[in-house]
Amino acid sequence: MPLVPTGELVERAAAERAAVAAFNVITLEHIEAVVAGAESAGASVVLQVSENAVKFRQGRLLPLARAAVAAAEHAAVPVALHLDHVQSDDLLHQAADAGFSSVMYDAARLPYDRNLAATRAAADWAHGQGLWIEAELGQVGGKAGQPALDAHAPGARTDPAEARAYIADSGVDALAVAIGSTHAMTTRTATLDHGLLERLSSTLDVPLVLHGSSGVPDDELAAAVAGGIAKVNVGTALNIAMTDAIRAFLADHPDAVDSRTYLKAGREAMARAVTGIITTLARRRPA
Template structure:
């Protein structure tokens, strides 16, 4: 199948009132698992490569992006390629040539006016180069290198009025908002502010994005989609499934030295996780 574009998939999901799952890719096995899991759920999905994943691969975005794109092209369901959580201008400017159809530029740590300025400039560049553009307002927290952040602390969550002004000033195509989730959660205990999601959905003309969805229970995710969330980002849940499967494979056979023995189990576990989350956010 032809590589889909993130913008088309998000628009279709929003029009249908369902969520679109977006899963983080760290390795080839992640990409293969996302494709297999999405196929099992008979659903579209987004493969995301973050700036931190690029750093892990020596700062080279091309090899992993090309591998993920090739996996997506071989899938029987529509899959898109997205560059996520970029705050490095040089990496941002690699996005179009690396095969991505979209990018998320993250200036959320900056004061509001600086965030607006940096994001507007990045959005203008992205649109000039044919890229769908996502940004963030509010503080989701939990990103590598960030200080600890309470998702329920005053001033952390996204204000609807400010979000409306931000979207108009920056020209973003989608907005990631802070409504109670946090990145890198290993327990699914987050409680979302569904009333706030509804107000944001009314105030902001572009699709809303939920980051840190791995820590959100199924019922909360379904309710978030019903309240107005469209793109649902999931990363840590795949890594949990991967790590558990590898530990179990090694414990079952301590003498194993062929990495394929462990990676096959890990890939299958991640695929099952992808299928589960995909059904939650697309079926309600």
């Protein structure tokens, strides 16, 4: 079926107190696995291409984007395409023509005033192109001379009042919040601040996003959805599933040289991981 808008999926999930899973893809095998896993779960899904993935693909956005669009067109479930953690304005401006319906603009590296100005400009441009835009806020600096904290720095937490002002001033459509998860975790040991999530959910009037979800245990993820998270980003979990499966296959088949054999094992493992994560989110355990 045709691509569906990310905003449509996320806003519907937020209204239903549910969450849509969004998976970062790097290779064609990632794309195929995410679609297959979502089909197995019977759920809509978001394919995400990060700026780092574009850098890995030799700075070219279109090859991976076109593969994602083609996979979505043949999918049996709704699929959206999202450009993730964009810092480059040049890359941002490629989004609409490449088939993306949404972007996450990442200006967290900048001092707050410059962050806000850059994000406001990105939001104005994105809305002019019909794109839905997500941003991220960790902790605004300036208190007692302290610098801002990135959303995934140890101890970073999103302040509800600061977040409300940031959303109003930037014009973004969704906000990724810092409540205890961290990017690139390889163990599922993160503990989320559900009390803070409750305050954010009751204060903010845009859908909330959880980044770094690979390190969050199942019960914590289910509670986060019940608490108001409407989009759950996952990346490292797929890479772990793929790498572990390929390692195991090559250990069992030390003479294997046909990459299709071990890539198939990796793709199948990622698909199972996708199905498992989507199933966990659907549990929506009361907080």
